[in-house]
Amino acid sequence: MSPSTSAKTGKPGPKKPAAGKPSAAKARTTRSRRLAAAGAVVALLVAVVAAGIAIAKGSGGDDRKPSASSSADPQQALYNQVERTTSRRAEDDPMAVGKPDAPVVMVEYADYQCSFCGKFTRDSQPELIKKYVDTGVLRIEFRNFPIFGEPSVRAARASWAAGQQGRFWQFHDEVYAKTRKGDALAEDKLVDLARTAGVRDLDRFRSDMNGSAAADAVKKDQEQGYGIGVSSTPSFLVGGRPVAGAQPMEEFEAAIAQAKAAAEAARAKAGK
Structure with a gap:
């Protein structure tokens, strides 16, 4: 993923607005609140980094240690907050698969020129859908996170x-289905891919x-990723837990098991 941006907080408050300029003061206040909200999410992931399982900065090699630890994770409150912040759970989301009320949500940030993203799609995604999505345990929500230039941006818009x-x-x-870069993602090529994918109205x-x-939709996805410190593709949040790269299936299984156990424990506690 691309270099992350972070919100800076802790600066002295804005000066008193000059008379006759209420709109400028209001704009500064709104912006400050947005930055503070983004900063809060960044702070959550900074805490996750301190716990030793932050989103890695590499491009997705398989030599990383699993990020899942014990079910009684002291960082669970952080994961819950990240999950609430990043998952959408919208019934009509065309870029999501799985029940909106599934106990675990996996949010994926990916680029269409990223070879490791393709590896995940080909190797792990089908098994995750069969084992967890189809059984109601998991929901996968895709986020366009183009970081490799204009072809990536164009492909992201095409997917939307x-x-x-x-x-x-x-x-x-x-x-x-295979690694595609540069001219392989030119507009006419994307139209051809859309035709193969069954898109009916190609003019539309x-x-x-x-x-x-x-x-706007692609920008919204990017800003969400940048806001939580995503810095490489693919990156995943599984129930709020960061998992970096096209990891082996066991890594995703462990993260899903932990997130499911945490969701069940929270549900049981709420029912008392």
Whole structure:
């Protein structure tokens, strides 16, 4: 992923606005609140870093140690807050698969030129869907996080456009069927991929891909990733727990088991 941005807090409060400029003061206050909110999330992940399981800065090698630890994790409150901040659980989200009320949500931040993202899609995603999504345990929510230049941005917008016609996952899997970079993600090539993925209205697809709504949607996903300190692709949050890279299946299984146990414990406690 690309270099992260962080909110800076702790600066002295804004000076008293000059008379006759209430709108400027209001704008500064709104911005300060947004920065403070982003800073709070960043602080959560800083604490996760201190616990030794932060999102790694590499590009996704398989030699990292598993991030899952014991079920009675002292950082559980942090994971819960991160999960609430990042998951959307929207019923009509075309870029999500799984029940909105599934006990565990996996949020994936990925780039379509990222070879490790493709590896995850081909090797782990099908098994995760069969074992956990289809059984109601897991929901996967995809976030476009293009960091490798214009081809990545164009592909991200195209995936959003495919989603507008209910073919996001088909298009997503088609792009990741093999490593595609540069000219392989030119607009006409993306239209061809959309056709293969079953997108019916290709004129609408092309229009949506180049529209402001697609740009805004991709920007929203990017800002969420940057806001929590994501710095490489693919990166995942499993019930709020960071997992970096295209890890072996056992890594995801361990993280899902822990997140599920934590969700069940919270549910039992709430029912008392």
